[in-house]
Structure formats: structure tokens, C-alpha cells
Amino acid sequence: MRRIKQSATPPTRARRRRYKMTRSHFGAVQRLDKGRYRVSVEGPKSADGRRTRRSKVVRGTREDAEVELAKMRLDAGLDSEQFDSWTFSRYWEAVYAPIVETKGKDTARGINGAYRRNLLPLFGEMRMDAISKRLIETKLNAIPNESARWAAFKAMRQAFNYGWDNELLSANPFLKKPKVPQPRKVEQDTLDSKSLAEWAIGMRGYRYEAALLLMAFCGLRREEACALRWEDVSFEDGYAIVRIDKTSKDDGLSETKTERSTRTVVCAGYVAERLSEIAGDGWLCASVAEGSEGKLVKPHWVYASYKKWCKAHDVRYIPPRNLRTTYATVQQANEVDSLVVSRALGHTKLSTDYAHYFMANKPAQIAAAQALADAVGDKM
Structure with a gap:
């Protein structure tokens, strides 16, 4: 039998301790039996110089x-x-x-x-x-x-x-900065003033009508609209005043996306009247549906049922995310100050609106063309 030659000078105590600490600090995997392993790791030193070892099978x-x-x-x-x-x-x-x-x-x-x-x-x-x-x-x-x-x-x-x-x-x-090109932007499908009015009337009686009206006429995100309670909406002198300070997520309520997203928005006319008609208690979305249990509505629930409603009632379907764009585009076409629109959308930078929300629709382009024609017409 081959003898293993031993070192004449065994490792010192400090050396053995340093070796153990290095292995311990890295962590270890120990096989217990077939399909079972013990995993252990030692955390960094605390203020008193001690380490805490954790292990798990x-x-x-x-x-x-x-x-x-x-x-x-x-x-x-x-x-x-x-x-x-x-x-x-x-x-x-x-x-x-x-x-x-x-x-x-x-x-x-x-x-x-x-x-x-x-x-x-x-x-x-x-x-x-x-x-x-x-x-x-x-x-x-x-x-x-x-x-x-x-x-x-x-x-x-x-x-x-x-x-x-x-x-x-x-x-x-x-x-x-690897060079991978972004997708080419496709013009979003939005509504102009006339088609927006037709769309709003066509949504009358839909389960989540209140939420969608606020998305299209106040620029709310869908998770913001779904998180509203009727106590967040007040009615004064023909206006509906909406306070936004929370969002609906899959695991419940959460804070707004940014500090600017916590805001107050106002709507008037048909939308304010319609909201006043259907106002109730509890969640704004849930209270619209007959026989509702009053539960918090998850944002993704709105997608499927909204599309089905539009198809069944011959209403032009605009994706929920484009309703905010519709709001911004119609407001811009009516010469509302861009900063006011940006604040209503809950954005921190005006550049976000110009990059993603302000769409030059046909009426806006016609108005711009007419303005230019009028400006130079007398000089030609």
C-alpha cells in the first residue's frame, strides 16, 4: 500500500482558520444523499465582528x-x-x-x-x-x-x-452601447373630436364605462382608473373633479407611477353628467355593473370585455392605451396649453408627450395648413 508523505511542518492554526473562513465566506454545497444537498453561506461581518451562517436543504x-x-x-x-x-x-x-x-x-x-x-x-x-x-x-x-x-x-x-x-x-x-435599432414607430389609432363623441355614447352601459371615460376625457392610465373609488370623485357646478393617488395592480393597490402622477383632473359636459348618473359607493369600476360584488378591478380585466363590447355594439375599438393618446391629441388640436395637458397625464417631462402622446391627426393638420395659407395668402 502506497504511503502518503506528510508535510514535516503541518499548517499553522492561523493558516487553517484562514482557509476555513475563505471557504465558509464563499459558501458550500454538501451532498447529503441522492437528490438532497445542504447549501450554506456565511454573511459579511457585523459591527461586532461576528458572522451569521445560513444553511438550507x-x-x-x-x-x-x-x-x-x-x-x-x-x-x-x-x-x-x-x-x-x-x-x-x-x-x-x-x-x-x-x-x-x-x-x-x-x-x-x-x-x-x-x-x-x-x-x-x-x-x-x-x-x-x-x-x-x-x-x-x-x-x-x-x-x-x-x-x-x-x-x-x-x-x-x-x-x-x-x-x-x-x-x-x-x-x-x-x-x-451596442447598436440595435428600435422598432419603427407606427402611428397610433386615435379618435378625433367627432369620433370621440360617438365612441363615448356607444360605451353607455358598459361595465367599465366610468373607467374608460376617464381614460379618454381626463388622460388617466388604466391602472389609475381601475383604482378609483367614488369617494375620489366630487361633483361641483357641472364638473367632475377626480383625485388620483393610487393604482390597481395584480396584487392589490399601489402608489402612483411617479410623484407627478398623484394629481387632480377635471372633466365637464357629457362625461361629468354621465359620471354623476352612475355614481355609487365603493370601487368606481365595480359599482357600474349590476350584481357586482364590489371588488377591486384588475387592469387586464378591462381589455377583453371592452373589445367584446365594441364588437357587439358596433363601436369603434380603440386600445385602452390609445385612449390617453386620444385625450392628448384632441386637447392639442383644440389649442390647450401643452403643459396643462402634460400635467393632466401625470408626466414629469413635456418631451414625453411630444414623443408618444401628441399625434398630428387630420383636423389638426388641416388647421395648420389653413393657418399657413392665411398667413401668406395676402402676400401672393
Whole structure:
């Protein structure tokens, strides 16, 4: 039997302690039996110099255990260059997927869809430190659908930026600004003054009529309209005054999108009268429907039923997100101050309105053309 030569000078006590602390600080995965692993990690030192060790038993594969170790290290506030050597798919599942789940339902669905359809097949098996600016441009620009390409680009950029901002990655190729073109903007389908009036009358009796009227005539976001209670609406001298200070999310009520989004808006005429007619108690949306249980309406509920109502009652269908654009466009065509419109929309920058909400519809273009013709007509 071969004898193992032992060192004449065994490791010192301090050396053994330093070795143990290094392994402990990194974390460890111990196989207990088939399909069971103990994962342990030691957090950073506290003010008194002590460390807190955390451990957990994981059922599954060795990779499942390593993923759990990464999550525990993140929770403990530990940074490590080990993430640079991970594959993109492993990094996504262990590090960024939990962050995605904290976002809104629709947002998370879009990010996860971009990952599954494009990022996973294209980058899944690549090491994080092997993904370069040029590689991102080459692979993403090969995606034929421009909307899918841009969604993949944004999702990947967010994943890298998160790792960079939290000091989990030693390099970030997105700092070099890879060139991936945005989708060409398509003119949104909006209503002019006449068609808006016809649309409003056609919505009479619809379950979520009140919410949609406020979106089209006051510029509310759908999650803001769905979160309103009738106590947030007051009626004075023929006006409906609406206070917006919360939004409806899939998991309940939440704060408004920005500080500017907390605001008061006013509507008059037919809309104010109609709101006064259907006003009740509890949630503004729920109280409109007969036999309603008075529950908080989730924003995505509005989409399907609204489209069905339009089809059944021969009403022109305008996507809910375009109702805000309709509000801004009609107001601009009627020469309402752009700053007033921007504040009603709850925006912090006027440039947002010019980029996404102010659409030069046909009546506005005709008025502009006539104004120019009148200005130069006498001089020709």
C-alpha cells in the first residue's frame, strides 16, 4: 500500500482558520444523499465582528443547489467574481429571474417571453464574460421581427445592468452601447373630436364605462382608473373633479407611477353628467355593473370585455392605451396649453408627450395648413 508523505511542518492554526473562513465566506454545497444537498453561506461581518451562517436543504440536482447558493449569497449581500464564469442562462435563472418577478405582471410576462424565445437560444450556453458588444449586435440584429429584437435587447440590457450596478459582474458590454435599432414607430389609432363623441355614447352601459371615460376625457392610465373609488370623485357646478393617488395592480393597490402622477383632473359636459348618473359607493369600476360584488378591478380585466363590447355594439375599438393618446391629441388640436395637458397625464417631462402622446391627426393638420395659407395668402 502506497504511503502518503506528510508535510514535516503541518499548517499553522492561523493558516487553517484562514482557509476555513475563505471557504465558509464563499459558501458550500454538501451532498447529503441522492437528490438532497445542504447549501450554506456565511454573511459579511457585523459591527461586532461576528458572522451569521445560513444553511438550507435543497432537493434536486447539484445545479439546483448551486443556484440556491447564488441566491443566498445575494440575500446575504455578498459579491463574487464567480458570476463572470457562469453561463447566461444560469445567471438569469439564479440572479435576474427573481428580480423580474418583482415587476408588474404584464412587464414580467414580456421580459420572460423575450428571454425564452430569443435570449435563451442565442446566449444561454455562453459565459457572461464572453458576451461582447459585437456579439450582442451580431446575434440580436439577426432576429427578423423588430419588436422581438428590441424586447430581447432591453431584457438583456436590464440583466447586465443589474449585475453591474450590484457589483456582481466585472464587465458590462452594454456600457459600450451596442447598436440595435428600435422598432419603427407606427402611428397610433386615435379618435378625433367627432369620433370621440360617438365612441363615448356607444360605451353607455358598459361595465367599465366610468373607467374608460376617464381614460379618454381626463388622460388617466388604466391602472389609475381601475383604482378609483367614488369617494375620489366630487361633483361641483357641472364638473367632475377626480383625485388620483393610487393604482390597481395584480396584487392589490399601489402608489402612483411617479410623484407627478398623484394629481387632480377635471372633466365637464357629457362625461361629468354621465359620471354623476352612475355614481355609487365603493370601487368606481365595480359599482357600474349590476350584481357586482364590489371588488377591486384588475387592469387586464378591462381589455377583453371592452373589445367584446365594441364588437357587439358596433363601436369603434380603440386600445385602452390609445385612449390617453386620444385625450392628448384632441386637447392639442383644440389649442390647450401643452403643459396643462402634460400635467393632466401625470408626466414629469413635456418631451414625453411630444414623443408618444401628441399625434398630428387630420383636423389638426388641416388647421395648420389653413393657418399657413392665411398667413401668406395676402402676400401672393
